[in-house]
Amino acid sequence: MSDNIAKIILDGKTYELPVVVGTMGEKAVDISKLRDMTGYITLDNGFANTGACKSAITFLDGENGILNYRGITIEELAEESTFIETAFLLIYGHLPNEQELNRFSDGLTRFSMIHEDLKGFFNGYPSSGHPMGILSAMIGSLAAYYPELVKPDPSREEVDSIVVELISKVRTISAFSYKKSRGEPYVYPRHDLKYIPNFLNMMFSSPAKEYEINEIVVDALQTLFILHADHEQNCSTSTVRLVGSSKANLFASISAGINALWGPLHGGANQSVFTMLTQIQKEGGDIHKFINKAKDSNDPFRLMGFGHRVYKNFDPRAKIIKRKADAVLNDLGIHDPLLDLAKRLEEVALKDSYFIEKKLYPNVDFYSGIIYKAIGIPEDMYPVMFAIGRLPGWVAHWKEMIENPKNKIGRPRQIYTGEVNQHYIPIEKRS
Numbered sequence: 001m002s003d004n005i006a007k008i009i010l011d012g013k014t015y016e017l018p019v020v021v022g023t024m025g026e027k028a029v030d031i032s033k034l035r036d037m038t039g040y041i042t043l044d045n046g047f048a049n050t051g052a053c054k055s056a057i058t059f060l061d062g063e064n065g066i067l068n069y070r071g072i073t074i075e076e077l078a079e080e081s082t083f084i085e086t087a088f089l090l091i092y093g094h095l096p097n098e099q100e101l102n103r104f105s106d107g108l109t110r111f112s113m114i115h116e117d118l119k120g121f122f123n124g125y126p127s128s129g130h131p132m133g134i135l136s137a138m139i140g141s142l143a144a145y146y147p148e149l150v151k152p153d154p155s156r157e158e159v160d161s162i163v164v165e166l167i168s169k170v171r172t173i174s175a176f177s178y179k180k181s182r183g184e185p186y187v188y189p190r191h192d193l194k195y196i197p198n199f200l201n202m203m204f205s206s207p208a209k210e211y212e213i214n215e216i217v218v219d220a221l222q223t224l225f226i227l228h229a230d231h232e233q234n235c236s237t238s239t240v241r242l243v244g245s246s247k248a249n250l251f252a253s254i255s256a257g258i259n260a261l262w263g264p265l266h267g268g269a270n271q272s273v274f275t276m277l278t279q280i281q282k283e284g285g286d287i288h289k290f291i292n293k294a295k296d297s298n299d300p301f302r303l304m305g306f307g308h309r310v311y312k313n314f315d316p317r318a319k320i321i322k323r324k325a326d327a328v329l330n331d332l333g334i335h336d337p338l339l340d341l342a343k344r345l346e347e348v349a350l351k352d353s354y355f356i357e358k359k360l361y362p363n364v365d366f367y368s369g370i371i372y373k374a375i376g377i378p379e380d381m382y383p384v385m386f387a388i389g390r391l392p393g394w395v396a397h398w399k400e401m402i403e404n405p406k407n408k409i410g411r412p413r414q415i416y417t418g419e420v421n422q423h424y425i426p427i428e429k430r431s
């Protein structure tokens with residue numbers, strides 16, 4: 001709390017509201033008692049000015065392009081850590097010691113298989129089914145196979161089991177949906193491969209040829225998964241918290257988060273960026289034509305991968321991914337004209353007054369697809385890659401919420417603007 005107070009005058013009466021200050025200096029007016037005190041609620045379209053909770057997991061500073069996980073900068077973690085170590089940090093609040101890391105990693109290896117019955121689900125899907133829809137359905141269905149992990153108030157040990165099951169199996173389900181889409185046989189997880197090599201093997205090996213693990217590709221996915229691992233109260237994480245606040249189980253909460261992430265304004269943007277770049281390329285590469293379309297308020301076209309609710313300066317993740325895209329394509333000896341196109345688009349946009357005034361910069365989704373494409377991942381799997389990376393963040397927020405004894409079910413209010421004083425009219429008397 002702070003000595004500061006907020007005063008609000010309503011109907012001639014002055015009310016005082018407490019102020020909360022976070023460990024990085026963020027300030028909030030606590031309106032928990034506002035309606036009881038004044039009869040008023042607040043309205044905030046898209047919750048742009050509303051804090052849903054206090055959290056110790058991730059800190060964002062949108063004005064200065066800062067992103068920290070548990071107090072450690074994203075730049076350090078992307079440079080020094082691994083995805084599994086970062087996942088542990090987000091979920092348990094500290095960097096694991098060797099014993100903790102080995103136990104966590106061994107669990108991820110041991111629980112990578114999915115129940116054979118789940119293959120029946122895959123067989124029921126059309127091969128054209130979007131893998132995000134399959135992933136959310138499968139994750140939700142895991143609750144049916146692990147009834148012991150579906151209790152409303154799981155013990156700490158049960159939470160630890162659910163966490164490992166989910167983070168491990170998300171790879172297997174994702175790789176199986178990819179194989180399904182290509183009509184290829186599923187490749188099972190292996191106990192001799194670590195997290196990311198195991199995923200790549202399930203994605204790209206076949207009975208005809210074993211995939212050769214390329215350390216450049218493993219390193220690129222380590223960085224991408226770390227950068228996507230959490231982002232405080234974004235749309236999908238807020239969805240996981242809201243669903244979980246009713247004491248719905250983690251499988252159901254994560255399944256809801258996957259669906260929220262799927263939207264093209266959120267995690268689905270990485271696939272939309274690829275579609276946009278391909279369209280610009282197909283139409284001759286006229287960047288100014290598309291920049292003008294994005295600026296035209298009468299044109300629904302938006303520059304996908306640009307803009308952010310919080311970052312009104314650069315997205316620190318986009319800077320790292322752009323550098324990583326250059327390095328990966330160079331190391332793999334790939335020249336992708338879409339990367340050149342994306343860079344030109346960024347250069348033109350950042351000099352344009354529309355984007356400058358509206359503080360629109362490339363976000364995490366602008367360059368990530370370039371790397372996924374170079375690895376051989378198809379565009380409809382890009383949001384799935386985002387979900388694999390974001391899963392530890394979702395889990396960390398769900399765990400932080402259920403461990404908070406003061407947590408309440410999320411239930412926002414509204415201001416009603418509909419009809420008043422209406423009465424029932426028998427159908428024969430209606431117009």
Ligand code: SDX
Nearest residue numbers: 231234265266267269294302303304305306307308309358
């Ligand atoms: C992610 O929240 C998170 O942290 C999300 C995320 C995470 O890690 O979880 O960072 C991941 O979702 C990144 C964002 C990916 N989405 C896209 O790239 C889609 C394209 N971007 C936009 O649709 C938009 O910028 C959003 C959705 C990202 C943010 O939307 P806001 O904050 O609601 O802002 P807005 O739509 O009100 O836009 C403000 C103004 C508007 O103009 P005016 O009506 O004021 O005249 O800026 C314009 C918008 O038209 N604008 C754009 C634009 N983004 C905003 N104009 C053209 N192209 C764009 N991309």
